[in-house]
Amino acid sequence: MVDIDSETLFNGAAAALTTVAVLFFVFNVEWGYSPVSKVLLALAFLAGVFAVSQRTEDRQLTLLGYGVVVASVVGVFFDLVNTLEAGNAVTVFGLLALALVLFGLRTRFDERNHLLTAGGATRLLGALAVVAGVVLVVDVATGGLAYELQPGSQVEITQSPRDELRVASVVATNPTPLPERVETPDYAVCTAGDWSEYRQPTEPGRERPPVHADLNVQDGYNEHVMSFGSKTYPVTLYLDAANVSGETFSVRRTDACPDDATGEPYLAIFESSSDRPDVRPV
Secondary structure (H helix, E strand, C coil): CCCCCHHHHHHHHHHHHHHHHHHHHHHHCCCCCCHHHHHHHHHHHHHHHHHHHHHCCCHHHHHHHHHHHHHHHHHHHHHHHHHCCCCHHHHHHHHHHHHHHHHHHHHHCCCCCCCCCHHHHHHHHHHHHHHHHHHHHHHHHHCCCEEEEEECCEEECCCCCCCCEEEEEEEEECCCCCCEECCCCCEEEEEECCCHHHCCCCCCCCCCCCCEEEEEECCCCCCEECCCCEEEEEEEEEEECCCCCCCEEEEEECCCCCCCCCCCCEEEEEECCCCCCCCCCC
């Protein structure tokens, strides 16, 4: 049976928790800025772990520090290639490159199992911390993605109104030198004007339910726009109405859901927010 003392147990637990914390930050923490600044912050923290491992004379602590750094760097690499949509070939070659680096580094250990002097590890930490800080400042100052809603002038319902009908586009433009994650605003649609003749039929004596409309911005999952680039995403409509096949309705961009319930029926598209009422079906 392996004899594990209290020091080994606590060192191992600390290393495991540190690795979990870094990987949780990289994969699960919602980050409102560029993934590049997020990765650099993680690497700067790992440089701190590496610096501690190079300053101690405890070979066990040095070994566990290496374990934290290697496992976390592999996790950061997978997050980065997924974010940049690098593809399987780049992932494989990147992993092979990491393996080659590890094989090369194992020949550089000194008699204390260190790769760098304490001063060299501290300078590495300082350099990465400065780079991460500069990139984060640039990331925050540039403000992230700009979104533009471009509605069509009208929508024609040729078959079922419950089919997804494209009524607009959202253009995400990146004015920054860093890749940015797409988080489109919450756009909504409501039916304005007189839609009484398009209400769904119901049982006699009961009031016909109002016409209901929903928008869906098809921006995918974990989408990013690269530096100084742009992407366009379709906006589709779901319309719960009767007798609309073959009809054409105008589409208007508004600041909020209009109050008018008379006149020509039309669809109003606007940016929704938590401080104003939701869509008002009519």
